[in-house]
Amino acid sequence: MNLPDWISPVARYMLEEGLRNTLQISAIALIGSTIIGITLGTLLTIRFLPLSAAIRFYIEVWRGLPILVTIFIIFFLLPALSPTLRFSALTAAAIGLILWGSAQVAEATRGAVISIPREQHEAASALGFGWVGRHAFVILPQALRRLLPPMVGLLVNIIQNTTIAQVIGAAELLETGERQVERLTFEGQNHALEIYAAVMVVFFLISFPLTRLAAYLERRLV
């Protein structure tokens, strides 16, 4: 099979530069969202109004804003407030995704922690665990089981939402595709249809197995 000449350099650039950055932002955003989200979600189960009101506000703001607006706020507003808060496009996108993702994880964690029966808390207390030990060693490990399907779903959403970084020029998969479209148009050939279709195919190949996995876990674990 003979491929047209323009394909190979485009594909190499998009996979080596674009896909690499997409996966890198996704990994950072997933890890950051998980750590911050599980912490906030667990703290949200404490009945102390100022604390739960503050966490609630954090969740509702970052879940309520379109991710694009959040990323704009980090990329354009923060440097205007203080020059030290200037981030690269990739970092700004990762921070934006962490704010949004951690709000999602916090909400899911709260539900998972509440679903653990009170007896588990009492048994852990009877064994001499303090609040931190009780949650870290007894409650959260059980809650994680319930948290796993939504976490896989979150990973799919994070991977797809990394494309929003394109808008501020971060070289993720969509942006690298767009650059190649522009380069080829400049050289007199238009391949926007093929390139954007290819971007969709790559995302589909990554997301589809993960959504199947999330559905499977949902059936198995809940």
Place this chain on the structure above:
Amino acid sequence: MTVQLALLASSFLGELWTYLQDYGSELAAGLRRTIQISAIAIVGAFFIGLVLGAARAHRIPVVSQLAAVYVEIIRNTPILVQIFFLYFGLATLGAREVLGTGVTVDFRLDAFTVAWLSVMIWGGAFNTENFRAGFEAVPTRYREAGFALGFGRLATFLNVTLPIGGRIALPSSINTYISVLKNTSLLYAIAYPELTTTALQINALTLQTVETFTVLAIAYLAIVWTMSAGIRLLERQLALPEERR
């Protein structure tokens, strides 16, 4: 310290007021377009979800499989790439005849068409899943009771499955509508002048970044929080009699 903070806050409020007087009407026009696009897309997504969700739940041959393919493609690819595909990708086809049918279609869609079409297609796919889950949650014995009373398949759907399954699907479908509204911000990528695009254009012109993003964030949060509050109200209003507490 307190006095300084109070002065700082009041001077910011003053600046915000002047900013709104200068650019309020432009921002309002952007907000109107955001709401208009969302409204078209939400109505469209409602009917797509209703029809395809019913076809999926009742396993109507061919339609059900095609709906499944549509849902999986849309749910597993980023909406921003879908917008790029519709706006920049399809445009390369130009105006051409569709597969020998003799019908000429111009694939160079304008920004407005791509705006409502892209978010509608996206919302329709998610809504198909919402309604499918809702209709499938209706116990089979309810439908059997409908058949026993002499209702046909369509009448049973309209009188039994739809009122009960529709209520079950309502909260998740409103969540989808909220996402549709938030996704209209991505139309910034094709420079459609909705709220986000308008705000960013004003920002590029004036560099009043703090005022711009304060107004932008408050506008989105006001709409989204109102809609979420609406979900909770509706959920209580439309709860099935045996669930009402």
